[in-house]
Amino acid sequence: MKGKARLKTAEEYVECLRKLKLRVYFFGQKIENPTEFPLTKPSQNSVALTFSLAHDPRYSDLMTATSHLTGERINRFTHIPQSSEDLVKKVKMLRLLGQKTGACFQRCVGMDALIALSSVTYELDQKFGTQYYERFNNFLRYVQHDDLVCNGAMTDVKGDRGLRPSKQEDQDLYVRIVEKRTDGIVVRGAKAHQTGATNSHEIIVMPTLAMREDEKDFALSFSTPSDAEGILHIIGRQPNDTRKLEPGEIDVGNATYGVAGHESLVVFDDVFVPWNRVFMCGEYDFSGLLVERFASYHRQNYGGCKTGVGDVLIGAAATIAEYNGVQDASHIKDKITEMVHLNETMYACGIACLHEGCRLPSGTYYVNSLLANSTKQNVTRFPFEMARLALDITGGLAGTLPSEMDLKNPEVGKYVEKYLKGAARVPTEHRMRMIRLIENMVLGAGMIESLHGAGSSQAQRIAILRQAELETKKKLSKDLAGIKENIEN
Amino acid sequence: MKGKARLKTAEEYVECLRKLKLRVYFFGQKIENPTEFPLTKPSQNSVALTFSLAHDPRYSDLMTATSHLTGERINRFTHIPQSSEDLVKKVKMLRLLGQKTGACFQRCVGMDALIALSSVTYELDQKFGTQYYERFNNFLRYVQHDDLVCNGAMTDVKGDRGLRPSKQEDQDLYVRIVEKRTDGIVVRGAKAHQTGATNSHEIIVMPTLAMREDEKDFALSFSTPSDAEGILHIIGRQPNDTRKLEPGEIDVGNATYGVAGHESLVVFDDVFVPWNRVFMCGEYDFSGLLVERFASYHRQNYGGCKTGVGDVLIGAAATIAEYNGVQDASHIKDKITEMVHLNETMYACGIACLHEGCRLPSGTYYVNSLLANSTKQNVTRFPFEMARLALDITGGLAGTLPSEMDLKNPEVGKYVEKYLKGAARVPTEHRMRMIRLIENMVLGAGMIESLHGAGSSQAQRIAILRQAELETKKKLSKDLAGIKENIEN
Amino acid sequence: MKGKARLKTAEEYVECLRKLKLRVYFFGQKIENPTEFPLTKPSQNSVALTFSLAHDPRYSDLMTATSHLTGERINRFTHIPQSSEDLVKKVKMLRLLGQKTGACFQRCVGMDALIALSSVTYELDQKFGTQYYERFNNFLRYVQHDDLVCNGAMTDVKGDRGLRPSKQEDQDLYVRIVEKRTDGIVVRGAKAHQTGATNSHEIIVMPTLAMREDEKDFALSFSTPSDAEGILHIIGRQPNDTRKLEPGEIDVGNATYGVAGHESLVVFDDVFVPWNRVFMCGEYDFSGLLVERFASYHRQNYGGCKTGVGDVLIGAAATIAEYNGVQDASHIKDKITEMVHLNETMYACGIACLHEGCRLPSGTYYVNSLLANSTKQNVTRFPFEMARLALDITGGLAGTLPSEMDLKNPEVGKYVEKYLKGAARVPTEHRMRMIRLIENMVLGAGMIESLHGAGSSQAQRIAILRQAELETKKKLSKDLAGIKENIEN
């Protein structure tokens, strides 16, 4: 960490990624040069945009922040929010990136891991007299200085969900400490659904749920380079993934960013982590707190990124309506109105999370966790209805459109051109492009992420009920109904 | 206006109301002493609470504000918001009052009329060189000084909704100027659904829609005392209204506040208004702006008051579940969770309206109108689902519970007592009280207000589509689909 | 039972009711002449219509049937279905009556009690060698011959729903046998929500859930005259119930039929029942079967009656749209379309229940219970959305309309007349009548009945899951996924 922190350019980011010795598999094959692999290139482009927009004066207020550690200008994705304004700018930055990519840009998971750890390590130290906070801040300085991309790895593979971690037949189904050494620890296990892990420099591991006393070995948080020895990435499949490997660009829908991030199963096959990167090690009674903090920050985000993506889908629906010649039909306008309404409701929830948030002991600013959970709960529903409406407006061609190769084929291309024309002034190719964008958005991996990103819908419901302050509300109702409680005694 | 402004007490408010010479009809009869009339007493109590809470140190931060005109401490219901913080406090104050009353407390309509006029009169003067702003500020000083309750009267009776105002057979179906005199104007017409009009000192009239050049006489705004000569109030019926006239208190559900405000049809039978109370007079091209400003402020409110009322209903549902002995059933907990989620979504929308709001030329702070409309749109839906869930939890007794009089009857009371007992430790009377509260909330006038307050659902949809910035969104989608527009030309 | 069975006229029905010595309480007072009591007159009119329509040649095919016991022409409300066609005609009859009354006509509960007992008593005898079936058929002959109205009494008051019947502090919270005598039994307890009980000649009691071995005294079914010694009726309150006691007729909404039936809490204060009216007495392992049979038949019904009521509401919404002058607005047409769609979906479910029904050992035809439960489940939802849409179309006047007395008042009536006019050609009174009809339908007791009639929503969900044949469905999915189960072993 020499010299001042500087904001990387997109090119520098890719260059830096290229130097990693990642072990990446896809489709039963080792990917020799992940930064050039066409299947992951689009998701990498999305991450790269978090760098290039930080250099764009129009967006620098949203995309950058001032480090509370160093006072230097840093990418907001490495920033720990110090105020409610920071929380709002975070959501607005995410909406902006959703609008620009129409996809998942992956860098927020690591950001939220940093933010969550910034307060939990502090509180750990307060209770146990440990040194986690200092370690963490050293790590954070490094991340900020080098403008690194971190992957936040929480979700264990979990095995049988009906059993606690310690009751699984295979003890490795939750990431755990297999050895404590003087210089560090050795960990084993796997994290599932790791969005953007292969586009990241660091992997920040956190526990997946509140551990109990007999589960200390799973109460574990640390960071490790994504190419550390023993780490293996197996990239998961997504709908239409191999279209990215085809010639042409139309059928991908969103050739540059690819409508989703990439997830990998990250295997930790006895990976060594030095002590200065260990942020929790056995303090099981803080594992639930770390999960809750991370989840709350991360659930707020969805009111940003998914509304940005929603803006793209609304725009696409409005465009295809025009291309189809039906933009003035009242039912079409009503469907677009509904999409806008649902989208803005998600956004409103996201930005509202700052209210009744609070400053934590470490100085980190916390979201209103109840509203953050409601935000995400809406994201498990509204994008599905928006997708259905967009499909409705698009028409059946979303499922029957010939390929780009047919359009370009000398023999049949003319028929495609002639018969798939909509409004006369619009080139058939434009119509095909827009339909492909919509198809890939509404039947793509993004839908699954809306549902399962930042935890399942049930996880949010449990959080909502827990924070509902029912006793206070019961009291309100009893007061109005004229019920004096002492009568009951 | 002698001396300093002071915050009225609830008693002073009622005393001051009593002095008005209101002409009020209900049920075909003239109400001689409206302040003592049992049917309207509860809604008057709700308004009175806006005074008494302002004296409660726990709530004074929300309930009061500093006048931007005089620097004096005033009730927030007479305050013109000068910052986004003011807009949030407004919503929080409304939630608080919703929680305390479980009802409509009516005073926000006049507040929003004041707020909307504060900017529109300024802009009118800017364009036409008129003196409306000064007149308005003089009026506002009077309202703030005397801590008055204003009714905001926008909705004309409208006649045939398929015809413009000027095309109605009867020209009086929109409030209009029938005579201009040197000392003032004479107006005729009627305003429908005037919430709290009989609990108000002043009636602030605004046009109901954007008027056209040939509709200048309807482009009209003014204030008048609610007991001015020519003004007649006919109170509308509500579900279960006459229960308030019955002996006993249980069957009303919410004996103190009565679960709703009161609406009257306010008839202006050639009412004289002096020029110093006229705030718009023929400037038709500003009528739409006034409607939009008022509607946006008012639609935000519903994210406050209705979530406060929602808190009561959630509390009531949780309480009755307990009284019925089913509080631990998973489907019951799930229904309560859903109610909380819907309620918090409405609240989130309400407070989010401050973001991307702006300061208007007059200095008044404006809400984000798109989000304000989405807020209200959700309020046309979620309270209905919440009501359905609350009824579900309550059980069939919501529709079959015997009367309080049966409970107290010496002959049959013992059977009611014995057979309508739920959980053994809970007195039957408590269970009956809670069921009555729920019945009156979910099948009461409050539901209609959720739907139609601050304009119909379609009005919001039109506003949402108009503010959707579809062109920007289309551009986003074309960029990602790889469509270069100039190809089309 | 002399002579042939004959179809009573409406007048004969009322005359026959008048002779009963019912003990009825409402509002803390004994009702001396229930057949003339204005509050219950409308619901009695609805029952009476089941008699008069049976004499109308246009409807006799639906309203009457041929007794399988005697071959005589009887009212279908006393008929035991012998074929799937009978099940369809039952639903169509109910839709017809819903259309004609806009209300609950109450007679189907007793009909379903008869139908359920017709098969269960047979199966009881098969197993236990008892004589219930013959007793039941004798009773049925009497009901058919005298064209009687039966009340089907299932729902016990239940006390703490978290405890089994035998665990309640008060053992009387489920109707039970308190004494067995040579000539009959003595019963004690109360049944809640008894729709139409005061308009019935007989009360047929059934258990409310599947009883266990230690709950034999609750496994009880019998019939008793509704005025037997020891029976007491306490009529429950409904929204706007006392409007029926007011002068005038408009504000009731549906002056003739009153938009709902009447429910009473029926108390059995040690009532004697002779053995020939006892249909189950301790055979606890058949109590669940009786509940299930009754519930399935009764849940099908809602696809009939509630769609008839829905037809009225759709018609009312279409009419008020016209009266308001907005019948051609696209959003109005869309809302009406949605109402029709929801209504027809409920109806389709109701009539579909005949498919995959079956003939039971007694010859009685049984509905498809899975579809019957889905039918009712939809009725717990769709009428609420229809109500919301109807309110939306109606406008705010649903909650603010002045009373009929104001309309007729010499002083203010002219203002009501003038200012509440909608489309010029429609009399104000017509508009008021239609709004009142809608108000009373959408915020009335009918909504609660949609939710809780024939058991709570959760009861249906349990039944749906139990009948879902998940194992078969799992097999289908495994076959397609290429999963060979034996690999697992």
Place this chain on the structure above:
Amino acid sequence: MKGKARLKTAEEYVECLRKLKLRVYFFGQKIENPTEFPLTKPSQNSVALTFSLAHDPRYSDLMTATSHLTGERINRFTHIPQSSEDLVKKVKMLRLLGQKTGACFQRCVGMDALIALSSVTYELDQKFGTQYYERFNNFLRYVQHDDLVCNGAMTDVKGDRGLRPSKQEDQDLYVRIVEKRTDGIVVRGAKAHQTGATNSHEIIVMPTLAMREDEKDFALSFSTPSDAEGILHIIGRQPNDTRKLEPGEIDVGNATYGVAGHESLVVFDDVFVPWNRVFMCGEYDFSGLLVERFASYHRQNYGGCKTGVGDVLIGAAATIAEYNGVQDASHIKDKITEMVHLNETMYACGIACLHEGCRLPSGTYYVNSLLANSTKQNVTRFPFEMARLALDITGGLAGTLPSEMDLKNPEVGKYVEKYLKGAARVPTEHRMRMIRLIENMVLGAGMIESLHGAGSSQAQRIAILRQAELETKKKLSKDLAGIKENIEN
């Protein structure tokens, strides 16, 4: 047509298909042997199942029928329904096939074209004295005798949907007659989204909407062999289509049937049709009737096929819940219950369509068109909610599961095996297979077909409103509200 009709076997069907000289393109390439092309093989297997199940004694009652023309046993897919029982069996047959394939089996479109033409040609002749009915019956005999698969081709490509057919810049955007000759006609145009066209022997063309007098050339119906000169098929893309071309079988989800049919754009490049295959030629005033008949029959179907597919999805959701170890969680059971409820509601609508259907002049039995439209309207919604629930239950792996090739890779397969294990007793491969089935069902072409098959959602809404009998319903409401219409005059 020598000898008696006989039911083809699946093998005979494929053999017969192989002899066709279809011109098929996919992905910019001519498919030389469509019957062996791996991408279309699964959809062909689905059609083949309609043959093999007809030979299975368990299903022959549903799968076969007696020809009303010849009295011979025929496949029900070539049968004209003569009774309401036929309409129910049709739906049940479709549910069965949906259960067995989890996909679209394509043969119902042609069946419905035959059924619709059977009545419309009769009525055409009645009015115009033409010979269409005899021609049609000759064709039908041929289809029944040879057990042929027909494609029903209705949807024109339509160009600018805001313009009538005759106003399009390119007159070929609706299929039309370009030449009438003594021996037949020459047609040009294209039909979009032709499900199963490449698996069919005949293509039956119908107009896409009600034509007007100046659009006679588009009022056209005929049949032609699918390999007639001038016919070109361009197969449309679907999500994950090329997975069928990959090695392995797991990732396809449903390797045998492929979760959807195949659609092609069928181009008619001046195709000659002899007169004996022309069933409508210029009788524009019957074009709307043909569309309505076809659409009504076809919309009913979705209550069959989609509930069969729904059964598979429910089974898959229940299975994956078990594999994940969460089958007993109350929220999981509740979600499965909801899926069952929605599915059975669709089914109930489908079978209910027979009620209030009628016999048409030709003897063909007609569905209740209002209910048929409501059926399909539900299918535009419920499968989306079912998909969302199934995804919810499945978990995030639906979007992140590694490929079959990774599972089988010697180096990383062991990690996939170890870390993607759910409940210990279930092989990882089983879990992967089930997740892949769900992924491909809920994010596949089947969703688009649920929305757009048999016409768009708006088409159904228009049909629903048109058949709503609003005048009758208005009358019902006026009667109850006490409105005497003549007062208005």
